[in-house]
Amino acid sequence: MTPRLAVPADFPVVLALNEGSVHFLSPLTPERLARLHEEAALHLVIELAGEVVAFLLAFREGANYDSVNYQWFSRRYASFLYIDRVVVSPNARGSGAGALLYRRAFAHAAKSDVPWITCEFDVDPPNPASEAFHQKFGFRELGRQLVADGKKLVSLQGAAVSSAMCK
Numbered sequence: 444m445t446p447r448l449a450v451p452a453d454f455p456v457v458l459a460l461n462e463g464s465v466h467f468l469s470p471l472t473p474e475r476l477a478r479l480h481e482e483a484a485l486h487l488v489i490e491l492a493g494e495v496v497a498f499l500l501a502f503r504e505g506a507n508y509d510s511v512n513y514q515w516f517s518r519r520y521a522s523f524l525y526i527d528r529v530v531v532s533p534n535a536r537g538s539g540a541g542a543l544l545y546r547r548a549f550a551h552a553a554k555s556d557v558p559w560i561t562c563e564f565d566v567d568p569p570n571p572a573s574e575a576f577h578q579k580f581g582f583r584e585l586g587r588q589l590v591a592d593g594k595k596l597v598s599l600q601g602a603a604v605s606s607a608m609c610k
């Protein structure tokens with residue numbers, strides 16, 4: 444399992460993975476994914492036995508991205524890598540794919556002299572797997588906000604980019 448850069452041929456599987464976890468994410472259409480792919484600083488996938496089983500999409504500051512969570516960080520931080528979404532297929536979870544993607548993101552940030560990795564996860568309704576996953580990578584809460592017309596409370600998180608995370 445080695446992360447590689449996503450290419451347009453991966454988009455149908457990326458869309459299906461996103462849809463499978465859409466209750467924790469925002470929905471994507473083929474057009475929106477193609478636009479976000481162009482705007483992204485990092486769009487990675489992982490294959491297992493020839494099938495894409497995981498993806499990660501991340502943006503640097505200054506991207507043209509209308510996400511209210513991305514905009515929360517944009518208003519407060521000059522330099523960051525925002526992980527917009529990470530999804531591992533249900534039958535590939537717990538085998539380190541998410542961690543591999545995050546290690547690549549931390550390495551990318553370190554190489555680009557970006558001091559912070561940011562992201563958010565749902566706290567109401569909760570996403571305990573995501574919370575545990577992010578704790579493992581040293582994330583801490585920077586703020587909270589209501590999104591999705593007040594239906595979701597998210598925790599806005601940040602982790603300092605240190606060489607220990609990039610191994």
Ligand SMILES: CC(C)(COP(=O)(O)OP(=O)(O)OC[C@H]1O[C@@H](n2cnc3c(N)ncnc32)[C@H](O)[C@@H]1OP(=O)(O)O)[C@@H](O)C(=O)NCCC(=O)NCCS
Nearest residue numbers: 464467530531536537538539540541542564572573575576
């Ligand atoms: C969150 C997610 C990406 C984790 O991916 P994963 O490949 O299963 O995670 P890994 O196997 O790399 O786990 C790394 C660490 O995260 C923690 N972790 C991951 N899943 C966990 C779970 N269900 N419960 C508790 N801890 C968990 C563990 O500390 C684990 O380390 P360990 O295996 O040494 O104990 C995956 O559960 C997922 O795709 N969820 C649905 C989409 C989603 O919620 N994305 C995040 C939106 S913010």
